[in-house]
Amino acid sequence: MKRVTAVCLLALALAACKKEATPPPAATAPAVTPGTALPAPVATDAGPVELKExxxxxxxxxxxxxxxxxxxxxxxxxxxxxxxxxxxxxxxxxxxxxxxxxxxxxxxxxxxxxxxxxxxxxxxxxxxxxxxxxxxxxxxxxxxxxxxxxxxxxxxKAEELVPDKAGWDAISRFVREQLHSALSQRIDADDLAPAVRAEQIETGGRMIDDGTAADPANFAMFEPMRSADGKLSGLKFVFAPYEVGPYSDGTQMVEVPAAVLLPHLAPAYRPLFVGGA
Structure with missing residues (x-):
């Protein structure tokens, strides 16, 4: 089940660019040298924006x-x-x-x-x-x-942070395991009849699997988790109602530790995470 919100207007990231003294005739955005530095700053309108209630x-x-x-x-x-x-x-x-x-x-x-x-x-x-x-x-x-x-x-953006499908396969497996476990605990707490429990497990499990398919679009919303030393200890992926469960389940979040993410992060972003460098 694809990410659903009544107003789903995810912010578009600006493409990275780099100024050169004498640019070639058909200049393209330079690739990031693995393990060296984050992408170059993006030139944007620097005018102030008022965030008024x-x-x-x-x-x-x-x-x-x-x-x-x-x-x-x-x-x-x-x-x-x-x-x-x-x-x-x-x-x-x-x-x-x-x-x-x-x-x-x-x-x-x-x-x-x-x-x-x-x-x-x-x-x-x-x-x-x-x-x-x-x-x-x-x-x-x-x-x-x-x-x-x-x-x-x-x-x-999620697709920039984790650039290949193998990475999303690993993240998807980890997130699914956590969500399936949480689903079982919620249903067990209701003390339902076996047939009703089985039906809810099947329905809820299908929503989880659909909403966590190995596609960065399903993981577009995330929060950094900072450790005591200022580096990131992981990411908290956020799922709105209907994405991995019914409306009644509310917003669900899954914390994915840096150890799971590191092998799949783009080299430029690994130093931001614990154990990355």
């Missing part, structure tokens, strides 16, 4: 957006956060303006909060969590993660 209350819709983050000091990252929030707001307002009071008398609602997860000179991570209600039984989740490399002025 949004509070709107109308008969048709209610919007609340909060930025509990220091991301404004990184214009490129701030631009990504604001783009995500602006799009979520625009979609809600469009849906609200297209409905009739008879269809749904209650105003549509958007709630979204950005928080700092990691704030360090070499890496910044921001979480976006909220919901968008446009009718129906419950609100749709709004969940995103943004990992920013200040020195390279770019977002770190």
């Amino acid at each position: 949004v509070v709107e209350t109308t008969p048709n819709y209610v919007v609340g957006i909060t930025y509990n983050t220091k991301a404004a000091q990184y214009p490129g990252l701030a631009r990504e956060l604001k783009h995500y929030a602006d799009n979520a707001r625009s979609e809600l307002i469009e849906a609200a303006n297209g409905r009739t009071a008879k269809e749904n008398p209650s105003p549509y609602e958007l709630s979204l909060t950005f928080d700092d997860v990691v704030d360090a000179p070499d890496m910044v991570a921001v979480s976006a969590d909220g919901s968008s209600y446009t009718g129906g039984a419950h609100a749709a989740p709004l969940i995103a993660r943004f990992v920013w490399l200040p020195k390279q002025n770019k977002l770190l």
Whole structure:
């Protein structure tokens, strides 16, 4: 089951580039020399971006957006956060303006909060969590993660961090094992009849397997886990409701330690992790 959110607007990372004194006629982005350094900084518009709290209350819709983050000091990252929030707001307002009071008398609602997860000179991570209600039984989740490399002025994307399928095969196996174990524990706690338990294990297991197939798109949301020495002890992969389980299971997270990741990381990023260098 592919990653599903009502508003799934993952931030696009800017392509790495490198200036040269006399560029060749058909210059392309230089490859990273294994084990040497992170990709060169990306040239972007350096203009400041204001991350201002949004509070709107109308008969048709209610919007609340909060930025509990220091991301404004990184214009490129701030631009990504604001783009995500602006799009979520625009979609809600469009849906609200297209409905009739008879269809749904209650105003549509958007709630979204950005928080700092990691704030360090070499890496910044921001979480976006909220919901968008446009009718129906419950609100749709709004969940995103943004990992920013200040020195390279770019977002770190899953497919760049782990560049080959073998790596995603290994990560998929590890994550599936953790999610299947958690599923069994939740179902066992309900003390269900054997037939009902078997059915829920089968259904839940199928959702887990679909949502964790060895494709970086299934692992696009992750949080860095920092150790005491400042290096990364691993990554916490984040799965929104419906991705690896029913809505009632909520957001699920799986911690993958550096030891599992290291053999599959792109050489340029290994030094960021414990045991990488």
